[in-house]
Amino acid sequence: MTNPHPPPSSSSSSSTSFLLSSVDSSNPSDHLEDMRFGRFVIPKASIFSRTALSAAFVNLRPIVPGHVLIMPQRIVPLMADLTTEEYTDMWLLVRQVQGMLQRHYNATAFNVAVQDGRAAGQSVPHVHVHILPRTKGDFQRNDDIYEALEEWAPRIDMVKERTSIDVPDDKDRVDRTLDMMAEEAATYRRLLEQSTR
Amino acid sequence: MTNPHPPPSSSSSSSTSFLLSSVDSSNPSDHLEDMRFGRFVIPKASIFSRTALSAAFVNLRPIVPGHVLIMPQRIVPLMADLTTEEYTDMWLLVRQVQGMLQRHYNATAFNVAVQDGRAAGQSVPHVHVHILPRTKGDFQRNDDIYEALEEWAPRIDMVKERTSIDVPDDKDRVDRTLDMMAEEAATYRRLLEQSTR
Numbered sequence: 001m002t003n004p005h006p007p008p009s010s011s012s013s014s015s016t017s018f019l020l021s022s023v024d025s026s027n028p029s030d031h032l033e034d035m036r037f038g039r040f041v042i043p044k045a046s047i048f049s050r051t052a053l054s055a056a057f058v059n060l061r062p063i064v065p066g067h068v069l070i071m072p073q074r075i076v077p078l079m080a081d082l083t084t085e086e087y088t089d090m091w092l093l094v095r096q097v098q099g100m101l102q103r104h105y106n107a108t109a110f111n112v113a114v115q116d117g118r119a120a121g122q123s124v125p126h127v128h129v130h131i132l133p134r135t136k137g138d139f140q141r142n143d144d145i146y147e148a149l150e151e152w153a154p155r156i157d158m159v160k161e162r163t164s165i166d167v168p169d170d171k172d173r174v175d176r177t178l179d180m181m182a183e184e185a186a187t188y189r190r191l192l193e194q195s196t197r
Numbered sequence: 198m199t200n201p202h203p204p205p206s207s208s209s210s211s212s213t214s215f216l217l218s219s220v221d222s223s224n225p226s227d228h229l230e231d232m233r234f235g236r237f238v239i240p241k242a243s244i245f246s247r248t249a250l251s252a253a254f255v256n257l258r259p260i261v262p263g264h265v266l267i268m269p270q271r272i273v274p275l276m277a278d279l280t281t282e283e284y285t286d287m288w289l290l291v292r293q294v295q296g297m298l299q300r301h302y303n304a305t306a307f308n309v310a311v312q313d314g315r316a317a318g319q320s321v322p323h324v325h326v327h328i329l330p331r332t333k334g335d336f337q338r339n340d341d342i343y344e345a346l347e348e349w350a351p352r353i354d355m356v357k358e359r360t361s362i363d364v365p366d367d368k369d370r371v372d373r374t375l376d377m378m379a380e381e382a383a384t385y386r387r388l389l390e391q392s393t394r
Contacts, residue, residue, distance in 0.1 A: 049389050056385070058378045058381045068385070080299065084289070095276070095277075099277060100392055101385075102277065103388070112310070112311040114308070119332055119333045120308045135316055175258055176256075176257055181256075184245075185242055188253070192245065192246050195297055
């Protein structure tokens with residue numbers, strides 16, 4: 001797999017970061033440095049974990065308390081652009097952070113979501129996993145959190161694009177026949193076998 | 198980690214499966230067998246990939262063409278209940294299936310989402326990852342797909358529970374100060390360091 005976007009070797013040198021403190025080894029954040037999230041600069045003070053290939057940071061506009069983001073360090077728009085090592089590293093960091101948030105917020109549940117590409121509502125063309133701690137009754141309608149997620153953008157001055165075509169009404173969606181499902185599964189099975197040969 | 202829900206050794210013996218064909222080695226689906234998805238039985242014809250620990254299956258009520266589910270074979274409600282091996286295996290299967298769907302549907306994007314627990318909208322207490330191929334303009338408003346996802350349940354006769362409390366209006370959500378963000382990140386950093394010590 002080619003790497004069209006090598007990681008920036010000096011991410012903070014020309015940044016708009018507000019935090020330019022000198023390194024202080026007594027401060028646990030000082031092994032961190034400012035990082036790029038697409039065209040944005042994430043100041044190191046907002047970053048709370050960094051692995052070999054990924055990072056976790058807090059949100060300018062969290063939808064719920066504890067709403068954080070996990071990203072690969074390399075700036076690529078889609079998960080398919082990640083190497084398997086980057087992909088696995090990112091999901092293992094999601095797991096670790098989710099455990100920490102569960103304990104800290106006594107969360108009973110989480111929404112874990114990736115808008116993988118612009119047509120899926122991605123606001124910044126840099127892979128990122130949303131982690132949203134949930135507790136019973138935190139949203140009036142459960143799907144309101146998705147509407148909030150859709151409106152989420154790193155800054156309030158960013159306008160989200162809207163796309164077009166009708167969504168079928170829920171009452172018009174009916175269970176499919178098992179034959180239809182079997183046929184679809186057979187197609188996927190064949191395609192997967194071809195791709196892994 | 199304990200395993201309160203060992204995998205069923207004979208998942209189809211007392212199932213409501215409609216497919217009880219004998220094994221035919223010429224049929225590539227015949228190395229598969231019916232599997233449990235919570236209290237449901239997924240007939241083997243609906244399953245299109247099975248790894249050591251996970252499985253991929255088509256949907257009775259897809260929201261978009263190619264909307265499929267990935268689950269661990271073991272019946273556990275939350276991702277935190279999975280072993281690291283099960284978790285990693287599941288996400289690697291998500292990656293492989295996503296690549297196949299991307300090629301098959303010429304998808305330009307994907308929503309990849311986990312409702313991890315009941316308070317997050319989970320309809321079946323068995324971990325599952327939704328993979329939803331997207332193309333530009335497939336939904337009138339992009340977040341309609343989330344509403345459809347929220348309404349998704351394995352069967353149309355399942356009633357989804359609603360939760361309560363207000364979601365803040367988007368205009369009332371403002372960018373936070375960097376001090377607030379730095380403080381939150383420092384808390385998480387400390388908690389992570391404690392948990393990995």
